[in-house]
Amino acid sequence: MNLASLLETWGDANVLAAGGAIIGLVFGFAAQRTRFCARAAVLECCEGQAGERLSVWLLAFGACLMGVQILVALGWLQPSVSRFIAQPGSISGAVLGGLCFGAGMILTRGCASRLLVLSANGNLRALLSGLVFAVTVQATIGGWLAPLRSTLSQLWPVDGGASRDLLVLSGMGSVGGLILSTLVFVVGLAFFMRHHAGRWALGLGATVTGLTIAMGWGLTQAVAGASFEPVAVQSLSFSGPSAEWLMRVLSTANAASWGFDTGVLPGAFVGSLIGALLGRDFKFEGFKTENKLGHYLSGAILMGFGAVLAGGCTVGAGMTGGAIFALTAWLTLIGIWIGAGMAWRLSKGMGWVV
Numbered sequence: 001m002n003l004a005s006l007l008e009t010w011g012d013a014n015v016l017a018a019g020g021a022i023i024g025l026v027f028g029f030a031a032q033r034t035r036f037c038a039r040a041a042v043l044e045c046c047e048g049q050a051g052e053r054l055s056v057w058l059l060a061f062g063a064c065l066m067g068v069q070i071l072v073a074l075g076w077l078q079p080s081v082s083r084f085i086a087q088p089g090s091i092s093g094a095v096l097g098g099l100c101f102g103a104g105m106i107l108t109r110g111c112a113s114r115l116l117v118l119s120a121n122g123n124l125r126a127l128l129s130g131l132v133f134a135v136t137v138q139a140t141i142g143g144w145l146a147p148l149r150s151t152l153s154q155l156w157p158v159d160g161g162a163s164r165d166l167l168v169l170s171g172m173g174s175v176g177g178l179i180l181s182t183l184v185f186v187v188g189l190a191f192f193m194r195h196h197a198g199r200w201a202l203g204l205g206a207t208v209t210g211l212t213i214a215m216g217w218g219l220t221q222a223v224a225g226a227s228f229e230p231v232a233v234q235s236l237s238f239s240g241p242s243a244e245w246l247m248r249v250l251s252t253a254n255a256a257s258w259g260f261d262t263g264v265l266p267g268a269f270v271g272s273l274i275g276a277l278l279g280r281d282f283k284f285e286g287f288k289t290e291n292k293l294g295h296y297l298s299g300a301i302l303m304g305f306g307a308v309l310a311g312g313c314t315v316g317a318g319m320t321g322g323a324i325f326a327l328t329a330w331l332t333l334i335g336i337w338i339g340a341g342m343a344w345r346l347s348k349g350m351g352w353v354v
Helices: 003-010 012-034 038-046 052-073 091-108 112-120 124-142 146-153 166-170 173-195 200-226 239-250 260-278 293-310 314-319 327-350
Strands: none
Touching: 003 012, 003 200, 012 112, 012 200, 012 260, 038 052, 038 091, 038 327, 052 173, 052 200, 052 314, 091 124, 091 146, 091 293, 091 314, 091 327, 112 124, 112 260, 112 314, 124 146, 124 239, 124 293, 146 293, 166 173, 166 327, 173 200, 200 260, 200 314, 239 260, 239 293, 293 314, 293 327, 314 327
């Protein structure tokens, strides 16, 4: 049965949701087994001990870039139609949102995707932070924080199209994007082998983690090409789906219609749970004396606001948008790293446990 037959039989929304669930499951399992975590990678850099965790993140990022650019080279993906490039954006939103998100993930001990993975492993601190994150995302989209988000976004807007495409702005084009992404992957692989020599299973897991971004782009582009209805071309993100599922639980009348995002969150949760059970990592963890509840809650709020302001999280903007070389996505990723570094330095100065 081909894709057209599947869409005719089950409908666009169900096919997209099922595909999102499967890709999310693969991501959740691979991220859990490899301990994929942007926060841990940043901390290694800040502490001058870049190695084990950074190498996993860098290999996954390189695989993500190369996988997506191969799709573009084969004509199976048109980045110009995605929201990261086609729609107007905000440079101020990307930078300020990235700084907020980076600072928040230091305080909550994980980014949005990592909180979901840890929640599935029985970490109640991550679960609470994830709920606060989802509430803040919804409040920033259309609630009390929406006016502030709108004001900051308008400080430095940018038009959609070529103005948001780094490959066009730099003159590298699609060939340059493929060469650059391949170089990043090779560097990531070499760095990984330096710190994890012989650990092929871990390397494969990190690579698969990154390739799930390409899977998402490829699936939604294929459905968009075969469907008679407008379909958003997108890939993995964890901020929008968090708010979507929050509204679905609270009020189905106000929830978004089914689509790719619908399947990503539960899929990633189940995948991480399976990984934790197979690896015997599942255990319930609550707050201890050294865990500061205020840090987790304030960090979750910063992440939720920053994710919406920037247009995504470490995965949703940094990897998904970064893989198609969207200007604002790269600014967000840089902002996240800088914000996390500043929060780390502040935490160390205050004597807080990082």
